[in-house]
Amino acid sequence: MAFLDDRAIERLRDVLDEPDLGGTRYELLAKLGRGGMGAVFRVRDTELEREVALKVLVEGSVPALDEAKMLARLEHPGIVPVHDAGILADGRAFFVMKLVRGERIDIWARTTSLAEVLRAFQKICEAVAFAHAQGIVHRDLKPSNVMVGEFGEVLTLDWGVAVLAGSGRGEVAGTPRYMAPEQLRGEGDAQSDVYSLGAMLQDLLPEQAPAPLRSILAKAIQTDPQQRYQSAAELREDLSRFLDRERVLAHPETILEKAGRIASNYRVLIGLVLAYLVMRGLLLWWNR
Numbered sequence: 001m002a003f004l005d006d007r008a009i010e011r012l013r014d015v016l017d018e019p020d021l022g023g024t025r026y027e028l029l030a031k032l033g034r035g036g037m038g039a040v041f042r043v044r045d046t047e048l049e050r051e052v053a054l055k056v057l058v059e060g061s062v063p064a065l066d067e068a069k070m071l072a073r074l075e076h077p078g079i080v081p082v083h084d085a086g087i088l089a090d091g092r093a094f095f096v097m098k099l100v101r102g103e104r105i106d107i108w109a110r111t112t113s114l115a116e117v118l119r120a121f122q123k124i125c126e127a128v129a130f131a132h133a134q135g136i137v138h139r140d141l142k143p144s145n146v147m148v149g150e151f152g153e154v155l156t157l158d159w160g161v162a163v164l165a166g167s168g169r170g171e172v173a174g175t176p177r178y179m180a181p182e183q184l185r186g187e188g189d190a191q192s193d194v195y196s197l198g199a200m201l202q203d204l205l206p207e208q209a210p211a212p213l214r215s216i217l218a219k220a221i222q223t224d225p226q227q228r229y230q231s232a233a234e235l236r237e238d239l240s241r242f243l244d245r246e247r248v249l250a251h252p253e254t255i256l257e258k259a260g261r262i263a264s265n266y267r268v269l270i271g272l273v274l275a276y277l278v279m280r281g282l283l284l285w286w287n288r
Contacts, residue, residue: 019056020089026054026096038160042099045083052083053099056092068095071159073134078127080155100157101150106143109204117204118239123154125197125236132190132232135165139188141196142178143203165190181223191225194232212242215251 019041021028026043029051033040038057045052068085075081085095102108105124109117124146131138138159145158161173170186180195182188198220205213216238222228229235229250241248 019054019092019094021054022089024086024088026052043096045096051099053080053097054094055097056088056094068093070136070162071095071097074131074136074159076127076130078123078154078156079131079159080157100147100155102147102153102155104144105146105148105154106203108148114206114209115243118243120148120152120154121197121201121204122236122239124156124200125232125239127154127156128193128197129232129236131162132165132193136162137165137188137190138162138193138196139183140174140178141193141200142175143200146200180225182225190231191228194228194230194235195221195225197232197235198228210242212248212251212253216242216248219250 018031019028019039021043025045025047027046029042029044031039031041032053038055040053040055042051043054044050068082071079071082080097080100083096083098085093087093105120108120112120124141128138128141136159138156139161140158141156145156147155147157149155163171166189172184172186174183174188174196176184178196178199180188180192183192183195198217201217201220205217209217216235219227219238220229220235229238238249240246247253
């Protein structure tokens with residue numbers, strides 16, 4: 001009996017994944033990637049003469065159409081818009097999205113300042129908070145599902161396992177490394193997305209992060225949902241306090257830290273006062 005090597009298996013998988021776009025307005029250009037739920041391709045929209053991303057579900061059609069309908073409800077700058085949806089000749093469902101050009105956020109973060117990384121992360125929190133306001137839980141937030149575009153846009157992708165809040169009970173879905181303890185038990189909800197945001201933030205921070213930022217991270221990934229930030233918006237707000245040099249609510253600030261923070265906030269004014277006092281002292285000494 002002959003066995004197929006890994007490359008042969010991958011080639012076979014590519015052939016099986018490849019969509020038959022006959023009868024559609026799309027022309028296949030290249031495969032972009034494959035996940036547990038489906039494969040994504042770069043295609044050309046022959047009617048509008050533009051390149052877009054087309055996702056095909058590996059098996060079945062209802063989940064893909066459900067994802068398309070869910071995404072269509074999420075009209076937000078941080079969420080990839082859906083342009084079209086339908087069924088291929090082989091019975092598989094597809095939907096068409098904006099083609100995102102850029103880098104995964106964890107790769108982009110390696111050559112970016114901490115402040116810019118945190119501002120980008122805030123945009124993820126905003127997109128997730130918007131989804132939660134629509135009653136939708138992502139359930140698979142991780143760096144590989146966030147792209148930073150060519151012009152600084154931050155887009156949260158792959159809502160393939162997203163559910164309406166409260167409807168995913170008993171089902172375990174997501175990536176274990178970024179899943180909250182209750183999500184691993186099939187009890188996840190919007191609070192689990194907050195944990196996943198924290199786990200993602202952990203990947204983006206430098207090893208020697210400032211103490212207030214470490215406190216923000218610790219609160220976001222608390223194993224007890226009641227001890228976490230109660231929403232993605234709350235997490236975003238505490239990050240804003242850190243960026244604006246205000247007191248971070250998650251951090252028990254010491255007197256020295258408070259003094260340092262105030263000194264940093266008013267360093268120009270303090271510098272002017274000190275300069276004035278030095279000059280005044282020199283003038284008094286000279287006059288004597």
